[in-house]
Amino acid sequence: MATAQVWIDGRWTASTGGDTFTAIDPATGRPLAERFPVSDRAECERALAAADAASARLATVPRDEIARFLDEYAAAIDAHADELAALAARETGLPVSPRLKDVELPRTTGQLRQAAAACRDGSWALPTIDTKAGIRAVHAAIGPVLVIGPNNFPFAFNGIAGGDFAAALAAGNPVIAKGHPSHPATTRRLAELADGVLRTCGLPTGTVQLLYRMSGSDGLALMRDSRLAAVGFTGSKVAGLRIKQACDEAGKPSYLEMSSVNPVIFLPGAIRERAADLAQEFAMSCLMGAGQFCTNPGLVVLPAGADTDAFIADVRARFAAAPSGTLLSPQVRDALLAAVGEVRDAGADLVTGGGAVAGDRVAVENTLLTVTGARFLAEPRRLQTEMFGPVSLFVVAADVDEMLAVVSHLEGNLTGSIYSSRTGDDDAAYRRVEPLLRRRVGRLLNDKMPTGVAVSAAMNHGGPFPATGHPGFTAVGIPAALRRFSMLQCYDAVRPGRLPEVLADANPAGTWRLIDGRWTTDPVAAA
């Protein structure tokens, strides 16, 4: 079978890179047939040159054209849902239904449509007008963006269809997509659909391009090139930190979603009041999708006592009884087993699971670990190692004071949940723990598990380092996610006919603008 082609500057062409790779079917552990190319530096360079040319031309394209592409691409994905879900299931081991076809795919096309609406509307860019000073400012396209997708969402975070892709494009930027090597055929099919739509829109050929893989050094060289404006990345902390360093040194923004253990705090009253419900809720959240979510509840803080003992026994039984989900790849399995080993070495005790599932299928047993609060406080770093999979560590603290000490040693996370009594018994404890947790997490939840990231304007799928690289930005949630891929552009005494449409006096699109301190969709009033 021929090696797959890369999509550069509007054409599918044989890669000039000599190396190839195959994905693995995690249901069998065996390589899939098709070979995909590892692009070489010259190929990265061609993609970058095309993106650079597209960037300048995109600035002159009406934003409705970009919005139309996003909408029609969403429609094309919806129209090919069965085929895409089957491809992705084969490459990821995730079930076609409900996960891929009924949940992730509609979410993906929903994101693309929300991004299209935001692009058309323009309010995401916070246009700001000072009529007295004659100064106007707006967030505008930053330039070519490299979007690197993760292994765990073949649609919703795919470099060529996911949230970063939609946000970067809706903000007016060309995207060089790097698919994740664990699902290249799914990624290619998405790119083919994008290609079909792109040909019917008035967008430059280099607006969207696809590379499957490149060497680490070629990838970093691409990121250091001054023509690349920004990077969006979802993946491991190890890779994320390398990307961050390359972008930091080049003085360009990188938006990284790297790692998170998503602490869940069960206050004493909650455990006392509804332990059985909480055990069910926790186990479902932790084992869903074989635990392969950025927001998986990987670290739980509880107060010692008979209620907690019973709670742990209940969770243990649920973990042991539930099937062990297929993992995305052998790499995920190996990294997970290594992380569990690290946490055990740091002093955690195994309650259930802990090993790989026997046989060809790529899977690890549902795994529960416990550690005392005192032990956690002696090794807080190692005991916060992310265990990406159906695994969680319960930190059993002596009392509420020790729970607070544990929370005060947490690193930055995407989410933090606090469960408390419904009758007010935990209110004093809540008031103590909330400020400590609040500054360490991007999203704070009450009586709710962190899995399930609503695509809402008020969502924050972000958080302090090392969950991400900057605590002020979110990867999910439109319009805010678009602003990551922008620069602030101010116009001082610029002649009226030369202003971008979004800052001109007239406002036919009804964009929300901050005019002289007041948000309005009105045009600028005649003086």
Added chain:
Amino acid sequence: MATAQVWIDGRWTASTGGDTFTAIDPATGRPLAERFPVSDRAECERALAAADAASARLATVPRDEIARFLDEYAAAIDAHADELAALAARETGLPVSPRLKDVELPRTTGQLRQAAAACRDGSWALPTIDTKAGIRAVHAAIGPVLVIGPNNFPFAFNGIAGGDFAAALAAGNPVIAKGHPSHPATTRRLAELADGVLRTCGLPTGTVQLLYRMSGSDGLALMRDSRLAAVGFTGSKVAGLRIKQACDEAGKPSYLEMSSVNPVIFLPGAIRERAADLAQEFAMSCLMGAGQFCTNPGLVVLPAGADTDAFIADVRARFAAAPSGTLLSPQVRDALLAAVGEVRDAGADLVTGGGAVAGDRVAVENTLLTVTGARFLAEPRRLQTEMFGPVSLFVVAADVDEMLAVVSHLEGNLTGSIYSSRTGDDDAAYRRVEPLLRRRVGRLLNDKMPTGVAVSAAMNHGGPFPATGHPGFTAVGIPAALRRFSMLQCYDAVRPGRLPEVLADANPAGTWRLIDGRWTTDPVAAA
């Protein structure tokens, strides 16, 4: 004379650092009498511990208390304007009037009052509410901020009174101020006024603190400490890049205003039409304040021809006739002479000036250099060396095409100006040059010099690297400047009584909030 004291955790105390330094009177080149301390690492640690404690307590202080401090501090500065202007003049060589007393000081107190109003109002934080999903988000305090002021604005950018200080505090953060060593007595007097006001407000003692100086390694250790949340810096590129690296490695935001040559493009019609006016306007902008502005027009691009020859002769005459302003410090003089040498080594020709002014006074001659477009294109990096002072480099391009080539080799800058004919002769050229310049500058101007940074909501005093460290943020302009010193905090299913006031249903402060896609000052409607 005793060494000055540092202000830590509400008390003025003798520094534990053994080293001291003195400022220099640039009018005489001689050291001033008073000694100021170089803080050691233990002292930095004490300030950080106090700021960390203040950070947690500030979260529970009504934001009106912070606003009251900012307002009353502004009033105290206004009440001591004569004394402050005299102190600053002695340390900086800048004239008391109009510069220090009539321009910079009122600007400074205006910034503090605007920050107070933004703090009270809360709209800066972009509160966003999704009533259907039950999710709410807002930008909130990030934690202790280190603010490092530059040499050239003893009030308006001072670490203890300037724009970064006001923005960080108004966003709810404690500030550790590091004054610039060239004006320590001015900085101390400001801190004393802040202290007097702080004692009357209900703010924690560690809310504002002052250190004068520390070693580079102690400063970087402070920045790497996890308790420090962010850094605001205005100063040299060399120092800025070191700070950036330390913060980047620690995964925390730094907001750096580093260097800019502020290109000014004179299109052919403008020169033909109004060369004499432009020469006057340019010379005034370039020589004002002895050219010591971040937005000084340090690089000018013009078309070759008789009009430009006459224009250059006119500017030369104005430079030669104007007095050479006193520079801020011997360090500024030495760095300027070195930069001029670097630009001459790279091929620029001296038209006028070029040397230090004879005598004790710290000054450099008003200096004009020229280079051909072709030569510039051969050495674009070195010929963009910032020459901080009354100096500019004219790049004389063969034609408009070569002007475009020059612009396409510019690095990131704070500003870019385009002068064009008033009769439309340059419109075609404008349409070609504007897109190239636009993406390289934070603020684009028409027919206007870049000096003079209005404190406007629509201002962008920022720009692509290496002008700053991130192209999405501005150091001047409220409310946007506040958002730099914030993290995004999302509340998912959090019980109503536990929401921060700015996200609760009621909206007594009339804060602008994005509720279900609509900006409004209304409360959340009852379901």
